[in-house]
Amino acid sequence: MKYAYHPGNVAHSGSPEVAESMVPLVKSLGIELTYLDGATSCGAGIIRQVNQKLQLTLNARVFAQAESLGLGILTPCASTAGNLSEDLFLLKSNPILLAEINEVLLKTCGLKFTGDTSVNHLLHVIVDEIGLEKIKPMVVNPIDFRVASYYGPNIQQYGFCGDDDIYDPNYMEQLVQTLGGEPVSWDSRTQSVGAPSLLSEEPTVLKQAASVLNDAKSEGAQMIVSACNLSHSVLDIYQGKASQRTGLRTNIPVVHLCEILSFALGHYNTRYAQLRTRVLVIGD
Amino acid sequence: MSDSRSLLVLFGSQSGNAEALAAKFAKQASGYGLEAEVADMDGFDLTSLSGRKRVLIVCSTWGEGEQPDNAEELWIKASSAPSGLLDGVNFSVLALGDTSYELFCESGKEWDDKFEQLGATRLVARVDCDVDYDQISQEWAENALAAMAAVDGEGVFHEEMVLAIKESMTSGATGASGEDGFTVPEIKSESISAEISIFRYDPSTSTTGKDTWVCALPGHMSILDVLRTIKSTQDGSLTFRDGAVDDPTTAISINGRHVLPGNLRLESSAPLRNGGISISIEPLNGFEVIRDLAVEHWDLESKRESSKPWMSSVTRQGLNTPQGALGSMNPLIASKLHSMMDIHSYPILHASSDATAYSDDYYGPSIISQSWARRNDPRTAPSKKREIEQLLDSPSGIKAETDFSSIRRQGKGSFIHDALLDCKTSTLARDGFTGRHGKHVWWYTFTIKSSGRVNDSVLYRQVLGPIGLFGNLFSGVTSRMVLGFTRTGGNMINDMLALIAPPAGLGKMPRQFNSSIKNHHEVVAIYNEMDGRF
Numbered sequence A: 001m002k003y004a005y006h007p008g009n010v011a012h013s014g015s016p017e018v019a020e021s022m023v024p025l026v027k028s029l030g031i032e033l034t035y036l037d038g039a040t041s042c043g044a045g046i047i048r049q050v051n052q053k054l055q056l057t058l059n060a061r062v063f064a065q066a067e068s069l070g071l072g073i074l075t076p077c078a079s080t081a082g083n084l085s086e087d088l089f090l091l092k093s094n095p096i097l098l099a100e101i102n103e104v105l106l107k108t109c110g111l112k113f114t115g116d117t118s119v120n121h122l123l124h125v126i127v128d129e130i131g132l133e134k135i136k137p138m139v140v141n142p143i144d145f146r147v148a149s150y151y152g153p154n155i156q157q158y159g160f161c162g163d164d165d166i167y168d169p170n171y172m173e174q175l176v177q178t179l180g181g182e183p184v185s186w187d188s189r190t191q192s193v194g195a196p197s198l199l200s201e202e203p204t205v206l207k208q209a210a211s212v213l214n215d216a217k218s219e220g221a222q223m224i225v226s227a228c229n230l231s232h233s234v235l236d237i238y239q240g241k242a243s244q245r246t247g248l249r250t251n252i253p254v255v256h257l258c259e260i261l262s263f264a265l266g267h268y269n270t271r272y273a274q275l276r277t278r279v280l281v282i283g284d
Numbered sequence B: 001m002s003d004s005r006s007l008l009v010l011f012g013s014q015s016g017n018a019e020a021l022a023a024k025f026a027k028q029a030s031g032y033g034l035e036a037e038v039a040d041m042d043g044f045d046l047t048s049l050s051g052r053k054r055v056l057i058v059c060s061t062w063g064e065g066e067q068p069d070n071a072e073e074l075w076i077k078a079s080s081a082p083s084g085l086l087d088g089v090n091f092s093v094l095a096l097g098d099t100s101y102e103l104f105c106e107s108g109k110e111w112d113d114k115f116e117q118l119g120a121t122r123l124v125a126r127v128d129c130d131v132d133y134d135q136i137s138q139e140w141a142e143n144a145l146a147a148m149a150a151v152d153g154e155g156v157f158h159e160e161m162v163l164a165i166k167e168s169m170t171s172g173a174t175g176a177s178g179e180d181g182f183t184v185p186e187i188k189s190e191s192i193s194a195e196i197s198i199f200r201y202d203p204s205t206s207t208t209g210k211d212t213w214v215c216a217l218p219g220h221m222s223i224l225d226v227l228r229t230i231k232s233t234q235d236g237s238l239t240f241r242d243g244a245v246d247d248p249t250t251a252i253s254i255n256g257r258h259v260l261p262g263n264l265r266l267e268s269s270a271p272l273r274n275g276g277i278s279i280s281i282e283p284l285n286g287f288e289v290i291r292d293l294a295v296e297h298w299d300l301e302s303k304r305e306s307s308k309p310w311m312s313s314v315t316r317q318g319l320n321t322p323q324g325a326l327g328s329m330n331p332l333i334a335s336k337l338h339s340m341m342d343i344h345s346y347p348i349l350h351a352s353s354d355a356t357a358y359s360d361d362y363y364g365p366s367i368i369s370q371s372w373a374r375r376n377d378p379r380t381a382p383s384k385k386r387e388i389e390q391l392l393d394s395p396s397g398i399k400a401e402t403d404f405s406s407i408r409r410q411g412k413g414s415f416i417h418d419a420l421l422d423c424k425t426s427t428l429a430r431d432g433f434t435g436r437h438g439k440h441v442w443w444y445t446f447t448i449k450s451s452g453r454v455n456d457s458v459l460y461r462q463v464l465g466p467i468g469l470f471g472n473l474f475s476g477v478t479s480r481m482v483l484g485f486t487r488t489g490g491n492m493i494n495d496m497l498a499l500i501a502p503p504a505g506l507g508k509m510p511r512q513f514n515s516s517i518k519n520h521h522e523v524v525a526i527y528n529e530m531d532g533r534f
């Protein structure tokens, strides 16, 4: 199983633990990754706000790189998966736009994109391509907690979430169960935490984050597992501030899907031990 | 469109075969409870397709794989139409041709692709007919008409109905009128087991909670009927807004999907798992809850009032153009505007943003998209346009939207999402990258040009400034960032940058600590080509 790898937007900075845990994880899963080391940020829905065609061209360049490798793209970040999928959809469905963008690509990079690649989130590759029955026997350290799975809104869109349901997803819950955990049922799992506006609309974003964190806690979760690098760092880094601003209880460990998977499959035992301690200490 | 059961049969034909078939299928359509209208592609207004729910296309191929003469003009228009024009349209194509030609049924194939590209949904796969087409075209018609009949007044396709509709056609059973004017056979749909949990709120005690019922109900029952049944047989105090199937005030949220409950069948409300379905019903978010599922719509109305939606047109001020200003709009602009205004339920649109419930004064996507449409309407007077821009640029305007993707995922949202994104672009351009929003977007975009990767530390410094950074220091944000608090193994040195680097506004931008991506010069070239502002 081979993919071109886009680590996501903040894997090199705000959430390095995602990039790190991907390395042993994909080895265990038998996925061979070719690093797209010339790939730019996906734009995070932000470049698009100022100049949509600029973001499209940057991402078309990434698509052209994957296409020349003959590979589909894999990313562990829901925000990146959503942003790339949106742009891929736009380019594939509008030949006039594609021709216009290709003109710039050719002139600036000598590249051309014909539409022959795909964008895949790690979660969907695991459930749809690898199969959970193959994961089960690999579990070394069960994640024996009550886990709330956070999807966010980016991948829960028509055509972006494999065979999972847009509004009532359960791929991550199935995965959590496979890893030995107890999935918590909660309503906020596809709700946005406003990550793209963290720095510009902080008061609203903190309320959004607090509401999601508090919902997970109220439903009895001991930790949140997120499919998105950006949201997981908002939910983690800002949880104290979110609580101060709203008065809601928000303290709960938040980790990324890649971390929890790599722990379950036997990597980073000391980190998992620390996490277990945190779950017991922080959870109340 | 005006009629909830209308079907358009559009034909492209040179020697009359496709035209005759179109007429025949239109006649058959009435047996499926559809009101069909046949239209020649010649002189047909492409933009009038937007907003339609059901369209069948019958088209032949001429020359060497070319469109028949009467379809030529429409095809050219379709080729430059904006994607999203046909969002919400359900369609199927019958292609006529002759296998002795190299480009067999090419025109039909082109229409099939084009409709999909423009956002329409193919309900039945295209069928390509050779010269002996009587039987095969009839088979297509039976499938296509049954599928079209299973599209309800909201444009939602109920796949599970198709078989029953076909069966009733072959057995000659008489149809019964369904809840949305649907003429469907009496369906003895199997009961399905459903776990229904409903949000409860009692204003007298200010208590909230959830009640859950596990029951077996007919799968084709509408959610509104489910609520009525629970109220009459289980709990008379359950409160929700009852009304006609298209009454926007009845809107609720099911597993986070915003719907009109009269229009959604139980069996289509959630995926079937382990032989049953499980749904969580909540009041529409972004509104004040009065009791249980009933929300207060007044707030949205008063916001709408304050956005002063009344039109002040250029013609009234005597700015008449030679063509006559009213009604002389560019058809593409007209169709975009039409799609923006053609919203079935403003409350649903308002709720589609996850920010509305948490922002104190955000107007929300419903009012913003309507204002943006008026701002772009060539009939709006310049002074009114400026007034609207002030509303859009205000802190309660488009800047208050924190995440566009939550809007895009709701039903017809992708069109509104695109429109709101345009709106934000225009606001940012007017603001000239000042304020937190402008700075955030500018620095984000700029750091990507600088190295190909986003530079968080630069972004934090530049956007938050010294005061914001101190705020983060004392609220625990910075320490969590540095320590990778609950995460595992954060890179301390990298994260420390936000803390130790010089505050914003002092001197030049600090050196980038990001390593540049491979072939970074290509990125710079793209920026230089596309946007000189960075």
Ligand SMILES: Cc1cc2nc3c(=O)[nH]c(=O)nc-3n(C[C@H](O)[C@H](O)[C@H](O)COP(=O)(O)O)c2cc1C
Binding pocket: B012, B013, B014, B015, B016, B017, B018, B019, B059, B060, B061, B062, B063, B064, B065, B066, B068, B096, B097, B098, B099, B101, B102, B103, B104, B105, B106, B131
């Ligand atoms: C001059 C001529 C050119 C044609 N070219 C094609 C063609 O390129 N590909 C094809 O599939 N059929 C071709 N056909 C077949 C027609 O599409 C077919 O006869 C069809 O039934 C005509 O339908 P209409 O009467 O609705 O136009 C051609 C027919 C004629 C007479």
